[in-house]
Amino acid sequence: MTVGSVLVTGGCGYIGSFTALALLDADYKVVIADNLYNASQEVLNRIELICGKRPEFYNIDITNEAGFDKIFKEHPDIDSVIHFAALKAVGESSEIPLEYYRVNVYGTICLLRSMTRHNVTNIVFSSSATVYGDATRFPNMIPIPEECPIGPTNPYGRTKSTVELLITDHVEAQRNNAKKEGKSGENWNGALLRYFNPAGAHPSGIMGEDPQGIPFNLLPLLAQVAVGKRDKILVFGDDYASHDGTAIRDYIHILDLAKGHLMALNYLREHHPGVRAWNLGTGKGSTVFHMLKAFSAAVGRDLPYEVVGRRAGDVLDLTSNPERANKELGWKAERTLEDACEDLWRWTKNNPQGYRQDPPKELLDALKSGKADA
């Protein structure tokens, strides 16, 4: 299969930037469209430092349909899109749901319309395990397979499940229209990637998650405790039905997650499956206390915590059954939780200001001499 050119929307964000890196490593050409809301253009330099190649960059908003037309006109070799651009704060989505639907759902409509005009027919969508909601409501559905009925519990999750339906309907319609014209109907394809909890950073220590403002996810918050930016981590509830009372999640190393996008894209381009959902997770659940211990071990000291009440909307257990992706995509999460914690700590301690500071010289020297385990 020949590699081609890929548009990555939201490609300056955490998962988008690592996916851009994985695509470049696999010799795809990469064009990024990002409005730099909650992201930094500096990540383009870091990608280039790591792999020696640089994605082309357009500063455009996901609702800027004419902007996408311009990109596709200027890059007629693009045949696929990996679509990350979205708002993603679960709590905020309950306060301003219209904004979440405007950006996440209407933005995807703009993208799909422009793709259709320019005959760009493969889309890999950044969905989320959050579409499953509380899978413990079904017997035998933990670890969660893709067949688990979806039922998101907040507006953010509902925008993700809505976009899954939107892509499914559009791809089906395009295939049916092609068949009516006497064509095979294999033209349009979509991957719905339901990720579990992304974790970690690049092993070189120069690329990682750089949340603007106050982070709301466990690992970036733990990292802030470790560098003294906050006093302690608040553990949201120790009265869940788990072995230590805290909630269970499936933490997946960001490099494995990025590789999953590459494998899904290759699968679409090779097998033309129509629309297919795949879980990207490790299949192993870890509690909040376990994560606290694992990250403390990477840091080398116990990090302070306080148990408080449950966070609204949280569920007991979101652990994936990743067998479908293992079998069909030939993809498997390979890095451990310990790898993720060590890589996150190397990134955090060396870049306390994230992308707002230059990367430390020792890390760049190690990267150049090939010592960084990339």
Ligand SMILES: O=c1ccn([C@@H]2O[C@H](COP(=O)(O)OP(=O)(O)O[C@H]3O[C@H](CO)[C@H](O)[C@H](O)[C@H]3O)[C@@H](O)[C@H]2O)c(=O)[nH]1
């Ligand atoms: O300060 C904190 C933050 C989190 N937690 C706990 O740590 C676990 C993980 O919480 P995160 O906020 O890191 O992640 P979530 O599982 O809530 O959600 C994340 O993973 C989901 C999929 O599993 C969706 O993708 C969602 O968008 C993404 O934020 C939860 O049990 C949560 O209660 C704490 O105890 N204290």
